[in-house]
Amino acid sequence: MRHPLTAALLALSLFVAAPGCGGDSHDEPPPPGPDAGPVDTPDLPAPSVDVAPTPDLVPPSEVVTPPDPCDDGDWFCSEDAHVLSRCEDGVFVARSCFAGSGFLCEDGECVAPWRYGAPVWSTCPDEPLATAESLAEKAAYYDDIAVRLHLHPELKWLNSVAVERVEVECPADTTPPCYAPVVPEAELTTEHVEEWLTGENDGLWSALYMAALAYRYAATGDEAALETLRVLMDGEQTRMRITGVSGLFTRTYVPPGVPGIACPISDEAYTTDVEKDDNQWVKIGESGCVRVIPHETGEWTETDHCGLEEFAGWCFLDNVSQDEYAGHMFALGTIAQIVDVPDLRDSAVDLVEQVGDHLMANDMVFTDWDGRFVEHGYMYPTSFTDAPGFSALLGYAYIQMAAYLTGRDDLDTYRRECLLQESRLGRCLPWPLETGQRSFLDYLSGMMLYVGLDHCQTNFNNISMLMTGFHTAIWLEEDPALRAALQEAFDLYVMRDRHSRIPAIVHQNSWYNFIWAAKKALGPESDGPAFDDVHDAICSLKQFPASQARPTRRPSETYPHFCDARLGRSFSEEVIPVAERCLRRFFWWSGTYRRRDCEAEPWIIESPADYLLAYWMGRYYGFIPPDL
Numbered sequence: 001m002r003h004p005l006t007a008a009l010l011a012l013s014l015f016v017a018a019p020g021c022g023g024d025s026h027d028e029p030p031p032p033g034p035d036a037g038p039v040d041t042p043d044l045p046a047p048s049v050d051v052a053p054t055p056d057l058v059p060p061s062e063v064v065t066p067p068d069p070c071d072d073g074d075w076f077c078s079e080d081a082h083v084l085s086r087c088e089d090g091v092f093v094a095r096s097c098f099a100g101s102g103f104l105c106e107d108g109e110c111v112a113p114w115r116y117g118a119p120v121w122s123t124c125p126d127e128p129l130a131t132a133e134s135l136a137e138k139a140a141y142y143d144d145i146a147v148r149l150h151l152h153p154e155l156k157w158l159n160s161v162a163v164e165r166v167e168v169e170c171p172a173d174t175t176p177p178c179y180a181p182v183v184p185e186a187e188l189t190t191e192h193v194e195e196w197l198t199g200e201n202d203g204l205w206s207a208l209y210m211a212a213l214a215y216r217y218a219a220t221g222d223e224a225a226l227e228t229l230r231v232l233m234d235g236e237q238t239r240m241r242i243t244g245v246s247g248l249f250t251r252t253y254v255p256p257g258v259p260g261i262a263c264p265i266s267d268e269a270y271t272t273d274v275e276k277d278d279n280q281w282v283k284i285g286e287s288g289c290v291r292v293i294p295h296e297t298g299e300w301t302e303t304d305h306c307g308l309e310e311f312a313g314w315c316f317l318d319n320v321s322q323d324e325y326a327g328h329m330f331a332l333g334t335i336a337q338i339v340d341v342p343d344l345r346d347s348a349v350d351l352v353e354q355v356g357d358h359l360m361a362n363d364m365v366f367t368d369w370d371g372r373f374v375e376h377g378y379m380y381p382t383s384f385t386d387a388p389g390f391s392a393l394l395g396y397a398y399i400q401m402a403a404y405l406t407g408r409d410d411l412d413t414y415r416r417e418c419l420l421q422e423s424r425l426g427r428c429l430p431w432p433l434e435t436g437q438r439s440f441l442d443y444l445s446g447m448m449l450y451v452g453l454d455h456c457q458t459n460f461n462n463i464s465m466l467m468t469g470f471h472t473a474i475w476l477e478e479d480p481a482l483r484a485a486l487q488e489a490f491d492l493y494v495m496r497d498r499h500s501r502i503p504a505i506v507h508q509n510s511w512y513n514f515i516w517a518a519k520k521a522l523g524p525e526s527d528g529p530a531f532d533d534v535h536d537a538i539c540s541l542k543q544f545p546a547s548q549a550r551p552t553r554r555p556s557e558t559y560p561h562f563c564d565a566r567l568g569r570s571f572s573e574e575v576i577p578v579a580e581r582c583l584r585r586f587f588w589w590s591g592t593y594r595r596r597d598c599e600a601e602p603w604i605i606e607s608p609a610d611y612l613l614a615y616w617m618g619r620y621y622g623f624i625p626p627d628l
Contacts, residue, residue, distance in 0.1 A: 068092060077105035081523045082480070084110055100478045104523045113522035114529070114621050121623050122535035129579040130542035135628045138546050139615045142608035143216070145548075146209065147228055149188045150607045152196065154258050156235025157206035158607045160197040160548075160585055161260075163188055165603035181603050185547060188605070196261040197585075197604070200279050200317060202252035203239055205586050206232065207327035209609035211334045215616035218338035226341065233335075233347050236328070240351060242311050243318075243369050244290070247358025249328055250316040251279060263315035271295055276368075277375045279319040284311045290369060305369050318368050321376035322394060322465060325366070329355070329398055330468035336405050337475060338620070349405045356402020356411050363429050364395050380431055381440070387448040389493065390462055392440040393486075395419070397473035404476050420482075441482065444489035450500035456563035456571050460591040463504055466494055467515055474519040487521045495520070502593070505533060508575050510544075510614035511588040513537035518621045534623045537614070541624075543579035544587075544611050550601040553582045559595055570595045586610045 070087035077084060082098035084105040097103040097110035104116045124130075131138070150158050163181045170178035181188060210232045217225040239249050254263045264270070269281040271293040285291045288309030289302050328351075335348040358366065359379060366377030379395030381388030396419050403411035418428035419440045447466070451457045470490040477483040495516050497503040504512050514537055517530035545551065558580065559572035571593040582598035584590050587610040618624035 075108040077108075080525050081105045081116065084108070098480050102474075102477075102480075102483055114518050114623075116522055117529070119529040119531065122531065122538065123625070123628055124535055124539040124542055127539045127542040129577060130539075131544070131546050133546045135538075135541055135615060135624060136626065138541075138544065138611060141546065142548075142612050143225075145185075145188075145605075146608050146612065149190060149193070149605065151228070151231065152190050152193070152258060153231065154255055155196065155261070156231055156238065157202055158209040158232070158609055159202070159206075160604070160606045161193045162195040162197060162604050163192045164194050179601075179603055181549075181605075185549060185602075185605070193260045194603075196258075198252050198254075198261060199585075200251050201323055201327075201585075203249055203320075203324045204327035205607065205609055206235065207331040208586060208613050209607070210236065210331040212609055212613040212616050214331070214335045214339050215613070215620045217341075219616060219620040226339075226344075229335070229339070229344060233344060236331075236351065237347065240354065242284075242308065242314065242316050244305055244308050245358070245367070245369050247354040247356070248366060248368065249320050249324055250318065251320050251324055253311075253314060253316040255311075256313045267293055267300075270300075271298070272370070273319070276319065276372045279317050281315050282318050282369065283315045284308050284313065286312045288312055303370075318370075319374050320366060320368070321374065322379070322391075323376070323461060325355070325377075325398070326394070326465040326468040329401060330472060333401050333405075333472035333476065336401075352398075352401050353406045353408075353411075356399055356406070359395070359398060359402075360411065360414050363431070380429055381443045381446075383432070387446060387462070388443040389446040389448070389489070390466065392443040393447075393466060393473065393489070394469045396440045397469040400473055401476060404478060441485055441489075444485070445493060447489070447493040449494065450497055450502060454563050455501045456565050458502065458591075459566060461589065463494065463512075464589045467504075467512055470494065471515045471519055484521065487519070490516075491520060506575060507592045508536055508540050508578065509588050509592060510537040510540045511610070511617070514614060514617045514621065514623060517623060518617075534618075537618065538624065538628070540578045541611070541614060541618070543577060545579070545583070548583055548606040548608050548611075550583055550598060550604045550606070552598065552600040553580060554597045555580050555582075556595040556597050561595065562593075565591070565594070588614065 069090045070092055072087050072089065074087040074092075075084060076092070080098075081104040083094050083096050085092045085094045086108070087093075095110075097105045101110070102113060103110040104113050105111075106116055133141075146158060149163075150161060152159070165179040166182050167177050168180045170176050182192060210229060213225045213229040213232065216222060217229065239253065240247070242253050243250050254261055256263075263283065264281050270283055270291075271280065272295050273280050274295055280292070283291045285302055287302065287306065288311070289304070289306040290308070291300060291302050293299065294301055332348040332352050336345055336352065339345055339348075362373075364378070364380040365373045366379070368374050379391055379398060381392045396415070399411065399415045399419055402408070403415045416422045421428070421439050449458060449463055449466070451459075470486060474483060474486045474490065477486060492498075495503060495505045495512075505516070513530065513533040517534050517537075520526070520530060522529065555572070555576045556570070559574065559576055561570045562573035563571050565571040569591075571591070572595050573593075575592045576595070578587075581587075581592075581594075582596050583606050585606060589610075615624065619626065
């Protein structure tokens with residue numbers, strides 16, 4: 001097998017003639033929302049994502065162009081489609097489409113790689129498990145209910161909810177009592193919320209909704225998406241500011257006085273953890289200092305972690321994890337790339353910069369408010385037996401984001417000299433695998449995702465976290481060789497792992513497949529667009545329910561037990577289709593083989609970030625037409 005960098009280091013090819021021109025545009029129709037009547041949405045022009053800005057000049061020593069003179073307007077693309085040579089004042093001038101942006105030369109333009117060759121994507125016209133609603137109708141309804149029901153203006157993050165309910169007559173073969181929401185789902189608002197169903201990964205799930213809003217705005221220019229994104233960004237900034245540590249997010253926070261959510265009342269919740277392997281609550285006193293119960297004394301104590309007066313009376317959950325950061329960095333990187341609105345982009349870049357500074361100052365480990373390393377915050381290769389490629393990829397991606405988005409030389413030097421070891425400087429980080437001779441990217445072959453007998457011990461959380469890391473790292477990587485190395489690792493060890501029974505490409509996961517289709521290696525030297533994978537993604541979205549109220553699902557009756565999975569779960573041998581699986585907080589994050597059954601609880605309504613993120617990514621990249 002080739003080293004991941006091998007293919008990336010190929011020299012640029014000679015030029016060949018390819019006449020023509022290109023361009024594309026779309027309009028957004030007003031799709032109706034189910035059960036709520038037509039949604040009056042004005043036609044909005046979609047920003048172009050097809051054509052790159054003016055590419056950089058290629059040094060003459062790196063290209064071979066046809067002999068001059070030439071006629072103005074003549075152009076040539078290199079055989080690998082990386083370089084565009086255009087005649088200017090009778091002389092061919094070569095510019096790289098690929099360096100910096102990863103774009104490709106076609107018809108005299110630098111075009112987005114997923115547009116190269118004008119692919120025509122399947123619309124999955126014959127999906128037998130499709131809902132009656134169209135993809136656009138479901139998106140319109142979920143866009144509406146996300147703000148109407150799942151986003152409290154004082155919490156400022158997206159939540160699943162339990163709403164007020166009334167007892168109703170039970171369906172046949174159902175044991176009473178039975179309940180339904182106090183009003184029809186289409187009329188529910190935050191005023192009907194009985195409980196905000198928060199948890200230890202609130203930041204992760206809400207951040208993925210932020211990314212959905214970014215894709216929606218970039219695809220349509222919809223101002224409503226922009227307004228909602230500003231609310232979420234305010235919450236995102238609060239999520240970091242409340243910890244009192246630059247670059248450190250909290251898992252979740254609770255302000256006083258919001259109905260349906262409150263800080264824990266038991267002392268045990270605030271008692272510090274001996275090993276730092278549990279998530280404990282932290283209370284902020286009126287003085288603005290953190291108050292906890294040290295396990296050594298069992299008494300409430302005001303710490304010297306102060307300066308948080310604006311959050312007096314609030315509480316937050318500590319010991320943030322890689323899972324949380326996967327969502328935050330995915331969202332912030334997406335906003336920085338495609339939301340061309342200065343205040344939002346600046347806010348996203350600022351938070352990314354704080355994360356980069358935090359990691360650089362703490363030797364690539366997230367360090368909590370109490371000065372201790374968080375349990376799952378090690379962003380470097382920790383051991384040869386514990387998937388070193390996993391932490392290496394995420395750690396590199398976060399420093400890369402901070403360096404590229406801020407343009408700071410010190411962060412980029414840290415990326416190149418410490419993480420990539422470009423100058424062989426020797427030991428940079430004080431960790432066992434950091435020998436001073438290995439680049440972080442040398443560990444990419446050690447993903448170790450698909451493990452156990454028949455790969456049934458696979459941790460699907462790890463796959464999803466890696467999807468976020470590869471998505472942004474490939475997108476932002478300016479060095480063609482490094483980008484190709486990332487794409488090759490994404491292909492060989494995640495999406496199409498040839499040694500796995502269950503590589504990510506077969507999971508029928510719309511979110512995974514759209515990331516893959518947009519970020520895989522594309523162009524004349526690749527194996528072409530991901531036609532089958534986009535087809536599968538659209539079929540899965542067609543199966544996705546039109547309501548996130550918890551339904552009855554009994555996949556165990558249809559799909560036999562195949563193997564014992566992690567945490568005592570039961571897996572089937574084949575993927576369980578979207579239409580037959582239980583809902584959860586973010587549907588695409590969970591294992592697609594899990595035989596979990598569930599009973600209808602229509603008063604519990606999951607937040608719709610999962611459908612919206614996959615749908616709006618598909619719209620942005622052109623995989624989903626507006627009228628589908």
